[in-house]
Amino acid sequence: MSSLQDMVGVSSQPVKNEVEKGAIRKFAEAIGDDDPVYRDEEAAKKAGFPAIPVPPTFSRTFDYGEIPGLEMPKAGLIHGEQRFTYHKPIYAGDVVFCSRKLLKVRESSGRLGSMTFYMFEAEVRNSAGELLLVENSTVIRTGGAK
Amino acid sequence: MNPLFTIGQELPRLIKPPITKTQLVMYSGASGDFNPIHTVDEFAIEAGLGGVIAHGMLTMAFVGQMIKDTVKPYQGRILQFGVRFQEMVRPGDVVTCSGKVTKIEEQGTEYYVECDIEAHTQNGARVVAGSATFMVPQQ
Numbered sequence: 001m002s003s004l005q006d007m008v009g010v011s012s013q014p015v016k017n018e019v020e021k022g023a024i025r026k027f028a029e030a031i032g033d034d035d036p037v038y039r040d041e042e043a044a045k046k047a048g049f050p051a052i053p054v055p056p057t058f059s060r061t062f063d064y065g066e067i068p069g070l071e072m073p074k075a076g077l078i079h080g081e082q083r084f085t086y087h088k089p090i091y092a093g094d095v096v097f098c099s100r101k102l103l104k105v106r107e108s109s110g111r112l113g114s115m116t117f118y119m120f121e122a123e124v125r126n127s128a129g130e131l132l133l134v135e136n137s138t139v140i141r142t143g144g145a146k
Numbered sequence: 147m148n149p150l151f152t153i154g155q156e157l158p159r160l161i162k163p164p165i166t167k168t169q170l171v172m173y174s175g176a177s178g179d180f181n182p183i184h185t186v187d188e189f190a191i192e193a194g195l196g197g198v199i200a201h202g203m204l205t206m207a208f209v210g211q212m213i214k215d216t217v218k219p220y221q222g223r224i225l226q227f228g229v230r231f232q233e234m235v236r237p238g239d240v241v242t243c244s245g246k247v248t249k250i251e252e253q254g255t256e257y258y259v260e261c262d263i264e265a266h267t268q269n270g271a272r273v274v275a276g277s278a279t280f281m282v283p284q285q
Contacts, residue, residue, distance in 0.1 A: 023176070030169065030176035031207040032162060035214075048221040056210030056224055060203055061177050075183075075193065079202045083228030083276075136228070 004105050004116075011101035012065030014125070019054060021092040027058055052092035056084065059133050064100040064122050072118075073141065080117070081138040088132045090124070096132060097125045103136070116141040150220060150282060151259050157245035160212035165200050167237050173204045200235040205274050209265050212243040213278050222282035229263070229276030240268040245278065255284045 028038035036043035037053060044052045090096065100122035107116050122135040170184045179201055182189040190198045206229055213224055235241060242265065249260040259282065264275040 026172075027176040027207075030172035031204060031211060032169065033207075033211045033214075035211075035218075037218075047218060055207065056214055056227060057203060057207045060179075063178075075181075079231055081228065081230045082203065082206055083226065084224075085226045086224055089223065 007067065007070050007102050008105060009101060009103075010067055010069065012067050012099045014097040014099040015063045015065040017062045017096050017098055019090060019092055019094040019096060021052055023061065024052055024054055024058065024092055027055055027061060031055065049089075050091060054090045054092070056086075059084065059090070059098075059124055059135060062096065062098045062124065064098045067100065067102060070102060072139075076142060078140040078142065079137065080140045081136075083136040085134040085136075086132075087134070088126070088130060090132055095127055097127070099123055100135075112142065114143050116143065150285065151247050151250055151257065153247050153250060155247045157212060157216045157247070157261060157263075160208065160215065160243040162208050162241045162243075164240050165204075165235065165237050167198060170198060170200060170204070170237065173201055173207075177201065177203060179203065195234070198237065200237070200239070202231040202235075202274070205231075205235050205241055205265055208241050209243045209263055209274060209276075212245065213263065213280060216245070217280045217282060220282040220285060222280050225258070225279045225281055227263075227276070227278040229274040231274055233267075233271045233273045235267060235273050241265050241273065242267075248277075257282050257284065 025039050037047050041052060100120055102118060103121045104119040118139045120137050123131060124133040125131055174180050174185055183193055183195060184198055184201050187197050213227060245261045245263040247259055247261045251258040258279060260279045263278050264272055266272045
C-alpha cells in the first residue's frame, strides 16, 4: 500500500469548466428546487445576484480531471462525508478551473473487514487564479468484507 | 444581538416530495454521476442494496436548498456546509431537512451564524448530519 501513500498530494491538471445556465436549470429541476433565481436573470437580479447563481452543491457537477496514477474501483465505494467551503460566489457564464488531489489515505480493519478512507480535496478557481470554492470529500472503500 | 437569528432557533424546515426513480435519473444526468446503483434496480440488487438508492449528494442538495432558502431573503451568503452520510435514502422516501442555530458572531455590519443541520426520512432515520455557517448582513 506504499504506492497508495505515494499518491497523497498528487493533483490533477486543472480542467476548464464553463458554468452553463442550462446546466444550472437542469440541476435545480433534478433536486426539485423551483426557485426562479436558477432560471431567470431578472429574478436573480431582483434577489440581489449579479447573474444566475449556482445551487450550493452544484460544484459537484464540474469536471476536476483525473489524478494521474490513482486507480479507484468503479463499484463498492461509499461516500462518507462531503464539505463545501465557499470563498467567492459562482454564477452562470463564469469560466472556472477545477482540480483535485488526494489529501490523505487511511486504512483500518475491524469488525466489517478492511476499509480504506480516501480524503480528497478539490479546488475551483477563476481565470485570475482566485480560489472560489474548496470541496472536501471522504470516500470509503470496503475490501475483504466478511 | 441579531434579531433575525437567535441561538437555539430552528431554521425553516424543508419537506421534499417523495423521491422518485425518475428524479434519480434526472439527478444522474444533471450531476454526471451515472453509478448504476442509483438507476438500475438489477444492478443495485446484485450489489446487495435491495434496489436503487438515492445519491447522497441529492440529499445534501436538499439540505443546501434549505440553507439557501434561509439566507436568501436577507441577501446572505453560505460560507461553509458539510455533512456525514449516515443512512441510505430510497425512492418513495420523504426527506425533511432541518437545522438549529448554535452560534452567532457579529463582525462589523455582518452576522456569522453557525448551525447544526440534518435530514431525516419519514421513518425517523437520520440520513445526513453536519454543520453550516452563513453570513447575513445587518438589515
